[in-house]
Amino acid sequence: MVAALTADLFGRKHFASNYGALDFAPSIGGLVYATLIARPLYDAESAAQGSDDCQGTACFGPALALASASSVVVAIPAAVMLRRRVQLRCRPLVVGMSDR
Numbered sequence: 001m002v003a004a005l006t007a008d009l010f011g012r013k014h015f016a017s018n019y020g021a022l023d024f025a026p027s028i029g030g031l032v033y034a035t036l037i038a039r040p041l042y043d044a045e046s047a048a049q050g051s052d053d054c055q056g057t058a059c060f061g062p063a064l065a066l067a068s069a070s071s072v073v074v075a076i077p078a079a080v081m082l083r084r085r086v087q088l089r090c091r092p093l094v095v096g097m098s099d100r
Contacts, residue, residue: 009085038063 003019010018036051041062 033067037066041066 002022006019007015014061038060042054042059045059045062046052049055
Protein backbone atom coordinates (compact mmCIF):
# COMPACT_ATOMS: atom_id res chain seq x y z
CA MET A 1 0.00 0.00 0.00
CA VAL A 2 2.81 2.42 0.82
CA ALA A 3 4.44 1.81 -2.56
CA ALA A 4 1.21 2.61 -4.41
CA LEU A 5 0.61 5.73 -2.32
CA THR A 6 4.19 6.89 -2.87
CA ALA A 7 3.86 6.57 -6.62
CA ASP A 8 0.47 8.30 -6.59
CA LEU A 9 1.48 11.20 -4.35
CA PHE A 10 4.99 11.92 -5.61
CA GLY A 11 5.03 10.47 -9.11
CA ARG A 12 7.25 7.81 -10.61
CA LYS A 13 10.25 9.91 -11.58
CA HIS A 14 12.06 9.56 -8.22
CA PHE A 15 9.99 6.68 -6.88
CA ALA A 16 12.87 4.67 -5.38
CA SER A 17 14.26 7.63 -3.41
CA ASN A 18 10.84 8.69 -2.14
CA TYR A 19 9.83 5.15 -1.21
CA GLY A 20 13.14 4.60 0.59
CA ALA A 21 12.66 7.77 2.62
CA LEU A 22 9.08 6.87 3.52
CA ASP A 23 10.07 3.31 4.39
CA PHE A 24 13.04 4.37 6.53
CA ALA A 25 11.44 7.32 8.35
CA PRO A 26 9.48 5.27 10.95
CA SER A 27 12.69 3.52 12.01
CA ILE A 28 14.44 6.81 12.72
CA GLY A 29 11.34 8.23 14.43
CA GLY A 30 10.99 5.16 16.64
CA LEU A 31 14.64 5.28 17.67
CA VAL A 32 14.49 8.99 18.48
CA TYR A 33 11.20 8.64 20.35
CA ALA A 34 12.37 5.63 22.38
CA THR A 35 15.74 7.09 23.39
CA LEU A 36 14.95 10.79 23.78
CA ILE A 37 11.37 10.76 25.07
CA ALA A 38 10.11 7.42 26.40
CA ARG A 39 13.27 6.35 28.22
CA PRO A 40 13.72 9.56 30.27
CA LEU A 41 10.04 9.49 31.25
CA TYR A 42 10.31 5.84 32.31
CA ASP A 43 13.54 6.48 34.23
CA ALA A 44 12.03 9.47 36.03
CA GLU A 45 9.00 7.46 37.13
CA SER A 46 11.09 4.47 38.24
CA ALA A 47 13.30 6.84 40.28
CA ALA A 48 10.15 8.36 41.83
CA GLN A 49 9.04 4.85 42.80
CA GLY A 50 12.50 4.16 44.29
CA SER A 51 13.32 1.16 42.13
CA ASP A 52 14.92 0.17 38.84
CA ASP A 53 11.73 -1.60 37.71
CA CYS A 54 8.79 0.68 37.22
CA GLN A 55 5.35 -0.64 38.20
CA GLY A 56 1.95 0.50 36.95
CA THR A 57 0.56 2.63 34.19
CA ALA A 58 2.48 5.71 35.33
CA CYS A 59 5.60 4.20 33.74
CA PHE A 60 4.36 4.36 30.15
CA GLY A 61 1.28 6.58 30.43
CA PRO A 62 3.03 9.91 29.77
CA ALA A 63 4.99 8.49 26.83
CA LEU A 64 1.84 6.99 25.29
CA ALA A 65 -0.09 10.22 25.81
CA LEU A 66 2.68 12.17 24.10
CA ALA A 67 2.75 9.69 21.21
CA SER A 68 -1.03 10.00 20.82
CA ALA A 69 -0.88 13.78 20.91
CA SER A 70 1.90 13.91 18.32
CA SER A 71 -0.09 11.58 16.06
CA VAL A 72 -3.07 13.92 16.22
CA VAL A 73 -0.86 16.95 15.56
CA VAL A 74 0.60 15.26 12.46
CA ALA A 75 -2.81 14.00 11.24
CA ILE A 76 -4.22 17.53 10.99
CA PRO A 77 -1.79 18.85 8.34
CA ALA A 78 -1.94 15.49 6.56
CA ALA A 79 -5.72 15.80 6.26
CA VAL A 80 -5.39 19.38 5.00
CA MET A 81 -2.84 18.31 2.38
CA LEU A 82 -5.02 15.38 1.30
CA ARG A 83 -8.01 17.67 0.92
CA ARG A 84 -6.01 20.13 -1.18
CA ARG A 85 -4.71 17.31 -3.36
CA VAL A 86 -8.23 16.01 -3.98
CA GLN A 87 -9.41 19.53 -4.84
CA LEU A 88 -6.54 19.95 -7.31
CA ARG A 89 -7.42 16.69 -9.03
CA CYS A 90 -11.07 17.68 -9.35
CA ARG A 91 -10.38 20.92 -11.22
CA PRO A 92 -11.60 20.99 -14.81
CA LEU A 93 -8.83 20.62 -17.37
CA VAL A 94 -10.37 23.05 -19.87
CA VAL A 95 -11.13 26.64 -18.93
CA GLY A 96 -14.89 27.20 -18.90
CA MET A 97 -15.69 23.51 -18.43
CA SER A 98 -18.14 23.02 -15.56
CA ASP A 99 -17.92 20.35 -12.89
CA ARG A 100 -20.19 17.42 -13.48
